[in-house]
Amino acid sequence: MSNSRYSEDWQAIATAVKEQARWRCAKCDRQCLRPDDDITGLTKSERTKITLTVHHHNRMPEDNRAENLIALCTTCHLACHTRQQSNIPPGQLSFEF
Ligand SMILES: [Zn+2]
Numbered sequence: 706m707s708n709s710r711y712s713e714d715w716q717a718i719a720t721a722v723k724e725q726a727r728w729r730c731a732k733c734d735r736q737c738l739r740p741d742d743d744i745t746g747l748t749k750s751e752r753t754k755i756t757l758t759v760h761h762h763n764r765m766p767e768d769n770r771a772e773n774l775i776a777l778c779t780t781c782h783l784a785c786h787t788r789q790q791s792n793i794p795p796g797q798l799s800f801e802f
Pocket residue numbers: 730731732733734735777778779780781782
């Protein structure tokens with residue numbers, strides 16, 4: 706597996722998008738975890754549910770223009786990729802975190 710389609714500064718870009726969204730999902734408005742949030746007491750699945758991810762509108766991971774990026778919680782993000790044709794299998798979504 707290779708994540709070479711993601712640019713090297715993807716982590717920084719993704720964090721900027723999440724910060725701009727104030728760590729809320731653009732679709733369901735769920736408040737997600739910030740990096741400095743206390744996650745003690747949360748199960749792994751609880752944590753996953755409120756983890757904010759960044760989705761590429763056009764499904765091109767190399768296209769990091771602001772208008773192509775959207776902050777989504779894991780649930781909405783998976784729904785995005787299940788409902789529509791995608792060139793990124795859900796199993797590879799972790800690369801977008
Ligand atoms: Zn959501």
